[in-house]
Amino acid sequence: MIRFDRVTKQFPDGTTAVDELDLTAPTGQITVLVGPSGCGKTTSLRMVNRMIEPTSGAIFLDGADVADLKAAELRRGMGYVIQHAGLFPHKTIVDNIGTVPGLLGWSRAKTRERSMELLERVGLDPALANRYPSQLSGGQQQRVGVARALAADPPVMLMDEPFSAVDPVVRDQLQDEFLRLQAELGKTIVFVTHDIDEAIKLGDQVAVLRVGGRLAQVATPEYLLTHPADDFVADFVGRDRGYRALSFQSAPRLPLHQERTVVLGETPDEAREWVLVVSERREPLGWVEPARLTAPVGEADLQRGGTVARSEGSLRAALDAALSSPSRRGVIVDDVGELIGTVRAHEVLAAIEDADRPEVDPAQARGVEPSRDRRAAR
Amino acid sequence: MNWIQQNWQSVFPLAAAHVLLAGVPLILGLLLAIPLGWAARRWRRAYPVIVSTSGLLYTIPSLALFILMPLILGTRILDPINVVVAMTVYTVALLVRTVADGLGSVPDHVQQAATAMGYGPLRRFLTVELPLAVPVITAGLRVAAVSNVSIVSVASLVGVSQLGDLLIDGYNRNIPGELWLGIGACLLLALIFDVVITSAGRLLTPWTRVAA
Numbered sequence: 001m002i003r004f005d006r007v008t009k010q011f012p013d014g015t016t017a018v019d020e021l022d023l024t025a026p027t028g029q030i031t032v033l034v035g036p037s038g039c040g041k042t043t044s045l046r047m048v049n050r051m052i053e054p055t056s057g058a059i060f061l062d063g064a065d066v067a068d069l070k071a072a073e074l075r076r077g078m079g080y081v082i083q084h085a086g087l088f089p090h091k092t093i094v095d096n097i098g099t100v101p102g103l104l105g106w107s108r109a110k111t112r113e114r115s116m117e118l119l120e121r122v123g124l125d126p127a128l129a130n131r132y133p134s135q136l137s138g139g140q141q142q143r144v145g146v147a148r149a150l151a152a153d154p155p156v157m158l159m160d161e162p163f164s165a166v167d168p169v170v171r172d173q174l175q176d177e178f179l180r181l182q183a184e185l186g187k188t189i190v191f192v193t194h195d196i197d198e199a200i201k202l203g204d205q206v207a208v209l210r211v212g213g214r215l216a217q218v219a220t221p222e223y224l225l226t227h228p229a230d231d232f233v234a235d236f237v238g239r240d241r242g243y244r245a246l247s248f249q250s251a252p253r254l255p256l257h258q259e260r261t262v263v264l265g266e267t268p269d270e271a272r273e274w275v276l277v278v279s280e281r282r283e284p285l286g287w288v289e290p291a292r293l294t295a296p297v298g299e300a301d302l303q304r305g306g307t308v309a310r311s312e313g314s315l316r317a318a319l320d321a322a323l324s325s326p327s328r329r330g331v332i333v334d335d336v337g338e339l340i341g342t343v344r345a346h347e348v349l350a351a352i353e354d355a356d357r358p359e360v361d362p363a364q365a366r367g368v369e370p371s372r373d374r375r376a377a378r
Numbered sequence: 379m380n381w382i383q384q385n386w387q388s389v390f391p392l393a394a395a396h397v398l399l400a401g402v403p404l405i406l407g408l409l410l411a412i413p414l415g416w417a418a419r420r421w422r423r424a425y426p427v428i429v430s431t432s433g434l435l436y437t438i439p440s441l442a443l444f445i446l447m448p449l450i451l452g453t454r455i456l457d458p459i460n461v462v463v464a465m466t467v468y469t470v471a472l473l474v475r476t477v478a479d480g481l482g483s484v485p486d487h488v489q490q491a492a493t494a495m496g497y498g499p500l501r502r503f504l505t506v507e508l509p510l511a512v513p514v515i516t517a518g519l520r521v522a523a524v525s526n527v528s529i530v531s532v533a534s535l536v537g538v539s540q541l542g543d544l545l546i547d548g549y550n551r552n553i554p555g556e557l558w559l560g561i562g563a564c565l566l567l568a569l570i571f572d573v574v575i576t577s578a579g580r581l582l583t584p585w586t587r588v589a590a
Contacts, residue, residue, distance in 0.1 A: 049494060076496035086491030090509045090585045099495050132585040148495075158494075 001027045002048060002156065002190060007057035009043050009213070017043040018213035020057070025205075027062075027155075028186040032203035034193055035236070040213030041192045045158050048190060049075045061156070076100055079149030079157040079187070083165050085141040087133040093119065093144055094129040100152040118147040123177060139170035146178070150185070159191045163198065175201055196237055200225065200244065208233050222248035246316035251309070252351050254318060256332055256341030262288070267296045274327035277302055282338045284308055284331045308333055311340060315355065319348045381555035389544070389563050396540035396567060399461050399533065400526040404571075406462070407469020408519065414470065415477025416503065429475045436471035440529045443467065444536045461533045468529060469522050476518025480511030513586060516579030523571040527564055541567070 002025040009018040018040040025031035033041040046052040048059055050071045059066045066074055079100075087096050097115035098106075106114070119126055122143040133141055142162060149157055163171045163178075179202065182189065193199055199206045200221040208216040208224070210232055217229040225245035228234035234241070261278045262268040268275045268290045277285045277297050286302030293301060306325035309317035311332050321330030322345035329342035411432075418428040447453065447460035484507050492506045531542030544560030547553070580587070 051490070051494060072496045072498050074496075075494055078494075080491065080494035082487055082491060082494075084487050086485075086487040088488060088492070088506060088510075089485075090506075090583070103496050103501075132588050134585065135588050 001025065001060075001062055002031075002188060003060040004044070004047075005058050005060065007044070007047060007054045007059060009040065009047065009052060010055045016040075016213055018047070018054070021213065021215055023207055023215060023218060025188060025190050027188045029204040030182060030189040030191055030202055032191045032193060032199040032206045033209060034196055034199035034203075034206060035209035035216075036211060037194060038211045039209035041194075041209055042160055043213070044209075045160055045190055045192045048156075048158055049078050049080065076103055076152065077154050077156065079151075079154045081142075081145045081149045081157070081159045081162040083161045085133070085138075085145035085162075087141055087144055087148070089133055092130050092132060093124075093136070096133065096144055097147045097151050099148055100154075104152055114151060115147075118150055119144075121150075121181070122147045138166045139174060142166055142174060143177075146181075155188055157187045157189045159189060161193055162191075164193065164195070171198075178202065197244075200237075200247075208236060220248075243316065246319060246352065247314050249315045249352075249355050251311070251313055251315050251318045251348075252355065254311075254332070254343045254351055255347055256311075256343060257329070259329065259331075259339065259342045261339065262297055264299070265296055268293070274329075276327075276331065276339070276342070278339055284333065284339050287326045306331060308337075309343075310335065315348060315352055318343060319345060319352070322348055381553050382559050385556070386559065389541070389559060392539060392541045392543055393563055393567060395458075395538075396527070396530060396542075396564075399458065399465065399538070399540050400523070400530045400567070401571070403462050403465030403469050404519070404523055404526055406466045407473055407522065408515075410466070410470050411473035411477045412508070414474045415481060418474065418478040419481045425478065429478060432471050432474040434471075435467050438467075440464065440468070440532045441535060444533055444538075456537045458538050460536070461530065461538045465526055465530055469526060472522040472525060473515070473518050476515055477511065480514030480518070481507050483514050484510045509582070512579060512582050516575060516583075519575050519579075520572055523575055524568045527568040527571060531560075531564065 004021045004023040007018055007021045008016070010016050021040075021044060023031075023044075033044055035041050043052055047054050048061075048066065050066055050069075053067070061069075061074075088099070091099075094112060094115045095102075097118055098111040101111040101114055116126060116129060119129060124140060124143055124147070128136065128140070133144070136144065142165075145162065149159075163174050166174065175198065191199075191202060193202075203221050205218060206221050206224050207218045210216045216236075217224060217233045219227070222245060224233065225237055225241045225248075228237055228241070238244075259276045260268075260273075261276045261282075264277055264279060264285055268288065270290065273289075274287045275290055277288055279285055286304040287306065288297055288301050288303065303326045306327075307317070307321050308331045309321040311334055318330060318332065321332065322328065322343055323330075325331065325342075327342075329344060330348070331339065332341050332343055334340050414428055414432065418425045443464040444460055447464050448455045448457070451460065451463060453459050488510070489502070489507065492502045497506065530540060531545060533540060534542035534546045541560050541563050544556050544563070548556030548560060
């Protein structure tokens with residue numbers, strides 16, 4: 001657990017970067033610091049590993065004041081990932097990953113073995129081990145950055161906009177894999193970003209900071225979206241917060257309709273309406289309009305615009321499936337991806353009206369384990 | 379040209395002396411310039427003082443410096459040490475700025491990452507910052523090497539033998555062949571220094587040559 005106790009940082013030029021920050025980052029969870037530039041989020045992060053010393057107040061790591069610990073040793077116990085990965089250009093990938101084990105005096109063989117293990121763990125080809133960072137793409141470098149931070153298995157990870165410099169598609173992948181990794185590893189993570197969507201996607205707890213380094217609100221993403229503390233937070237979380245909050249509400253039992261289907265490669269019965277095309281294993285593939293078909297259904301005939309929601313998924317996924325479907329009927333599948341029926345938008349809306357808004361303030365109910373289904377629902 | 383045919387062997391001992399008198403100061407100067415360059419980076423206010431003071435040293439005429447050295451060091455007037463020290467001064471003058479700027483070329487985020495990983499200051503300097511400054515330092519070293527090979531020939535005027543002897547003797551006795559031999563040998567030496575430094579730089583920086 002990392003606890004900020006009335007932490008203030010004033011720089012010599014008189015600006016206050018962080019103002020009386022009280023915040024707890026619970027063990028094994030992701031705490032996201034989010035806010036506009038100049039809100040002191042990076043400064044706060046860097047005070048944890050003493051890259052910056054606070055002007056007043058203290059930061060405690062599992063009860064110990066970090067100011068009493070040796071800076072270099074403290075840092076070796078905290079993984080650190082930054083925006084442009086900050087890899088050492090003159091070291092190979094495997095040596096980059098083995099940086100902290102090397103500093104800790106592990107043997108070469110053990111360091112290399114651990115580095116290779118991590119290389120695969122973050123989804124990289126072991127053949128990249130002896131390349132140099134400049135030979136990797138931005139997304140690959142960022143993965144190496146994460147692997148390097150994990151190398152000595154530190155209990156704490158500090159991450160400063162680690163996914164901001166890569167393109168949106170890669171960022172999405174990296175975020176998903178980061179969540180998967182965290183589900184396995186359960187690190188205590190402090191994560192800085194300026195992107196509220198990223199904060200909501202990744203955070204178990206989100207701390208919104210305003211310019212001048214003042215904490216505006218700390219809450220679970222769900223609570224933040226439904227109960228912003230003030231106009232600043234409401235503005236910052238954005239206009240479509242009502243829609244996005246649905247991500248956190250698992251869909252109740254929705255009234256499912258049987259759907260007329262046709263297996264790919266067969267010819268549907270004469271019909272005017274959209275027909276759902278499925279695979280042999282009843283996985284939905286896309287929609288077709290039989291009237292436009294001249295031959296058995298081929299890959300090229302499929303309309304793939306619709307998203308697919310899982311029956312145990314979120315209300316947002318169910319609503320999106322209905323809205324994005326060419327037939328306006330949202331495709332619902334089970335855990336293994338088999339079609340179980342379709343749902344209409346107005347039915348999802350009715351379910352939303354019946355659902356309760358979350359009322360638990362996480363500031364009071366501290367330490368609530370994030371449920372696995374909530375993650376899966378995203 | 380007759381002179382060359384009869385006397386070309388005389389070039390070897392002179393060239394060997396030239397290599398030592400130009401090469402040893404190059405190494406000593408680099409070793410001194412590294413901590414000075416580091417200090418210039420470390421304390422921002424010291425940068426202009428260190429860099430311009432050391433740069434000014436280069437403007438002292440070499441002949442004057444060779445003559446002053448025995449007075450400063452208390453050595454004998456013909457001692458080659460005088461030349462080695464003077465050439466080291468010139469090398470430092472050229473390299474301090476190079477080292478400081480080379481260290482400055484290390485990306486900020488790389489330095490910060492190193493600090494955040496838990497490197498101590500000395501270890502970070504030796505294993506991260508200095509290696510990354512090698513390309514810039516190599517470029518400065520090439521300039522210093524050529525400059526040393528050229529300046530050291532003046533030492534013949536204070537009685538320390540090297541290839542400069544051929545130039546002075548050739549001029550005094552009006553032997554064009556001897557002048558050409560001296561010039562050619564100096565050029566060749568400068569080229570060899572350059573090749574050695576470039577190759578060493580390449581060996582130390584395999585990461586700069588990989589296809590991105």
